Amino acid sequence: MEKHVVVVYPHPDDESFGAAGTITQFREQGVPVTYLCGTLGEMGRNMGNPTFANRETLPDIRKKELKDACEVLDMELRMLGYRDKTLEFEDRSAVAEHLKGILDEIEPSLVITHYPEHAVHPDHNALGAAAIEAVRRMAPEKRPTVWAQAITNNYLEELGNPEVINDVSDQFDTKMKAVFAHDSQAAPMLGGGYDQKEVMEYARNMFSKEAFFIWNYE
Template identity: 35%
Template sequence: MNNLNEEISRKLLLVLAHPDDESFICGGTLAKYASEGVQITLVSATRGEMGRRMGNPPYLNRETIAAARERELRHACDCLGIQQLQFLDIRDKTVEFMDEEPLITRIEGIIHETAPDVVLTFHETLGGHPDHCAIGKVTTAACRRSGKQDSLYYISFGNMMEQPERYGYTRGDIVKIDVSAHLEAKLTAFRAHRCQSEIDEWVWRPDHEALARFGAYEYFIHAEPTSPDRHNHYDLFH
């Protein structure tokens, strides 16, 4: 019973940039930990209102896309088992231009409020999109201030961290999560983000064909330098 209570008490906080980041990049990991009783809170900096995809064929416009993407994100959260969703209400594609200090303070407040065991965000330089990198930078600063630096991990794309040395990391810095048992939930979350995924024909093929496009693992970079023998497991949590 004590072990069960310990499992239920664990908490994970994601601070990401746009609706769909959670599903497209690390949906398998979120579904895995939600199924194990981990309490997950997602903070989305924007509502993705500047997204280029408007459905296929297009059925959204700049006036309607934000509300649609919020609805889709709430559906995806249900698919993955994410219990709490917050928005920072920053306009899409402007995160990099925000005054960092109040944003850091705000995220620090969320960290204190949620008391997470693990914080996930984007890498400041490997995030791929200016909004991604900017939200990763301020979240990293907030973790430092709140004493959560050791609990901070960066999400990564696909299997790029199978060769972490290419990016200045060692294998000891990488956590590799087996998500093979949770790919159905990830696919359902992909499809929940309808306006963004309709253009990708493979997402809507029969389930067995779509699922074959997913990798069995998702990879995370520990923010703190590690000793070579630090990670002798493949679990996000210490």
């Protein structure tokens, strides 16, 4: 069993869409989980459906949604304080050192993050690369395993099959509760909520498995 799991993604909702089922599995085992969230997602285009946010209110709304989702998932939240859509321009070494300091404190046995260059969004690629570099800089005897999540359309062709494929069907309801905690984002992306059967059927097909590659530091 894992000692402590740290999840590193750049935006509120990345944790819910990407790994909420896996996070729930760990929490069901009694494993502590900490989410290091890079930004507030304040430059996101989605403003709710129907619209209820604007550019000025979105940061506070997404922060509250993030806290609500983390409460659903029963995990600790730490905000890294970076600005949305700028992570690719941050000094990679400085971000890695920032993350390393937190990882040295927590001493996790597993880190979950995005697979660089296979994570669609520049923020995903940049923070994933920084997280992987942070772990590389740790003392080998304290270095956690890294699970890297690829989400590009062609990742199977380029990377092969992921080593970890978690069936999270039993955790699906918790995952979707966390996803819909991000109301400003989930409703526009999924086109509805719990009360729409077709939405939930689509989500069950899409989100009942979560896959990760084990990063090789050799």
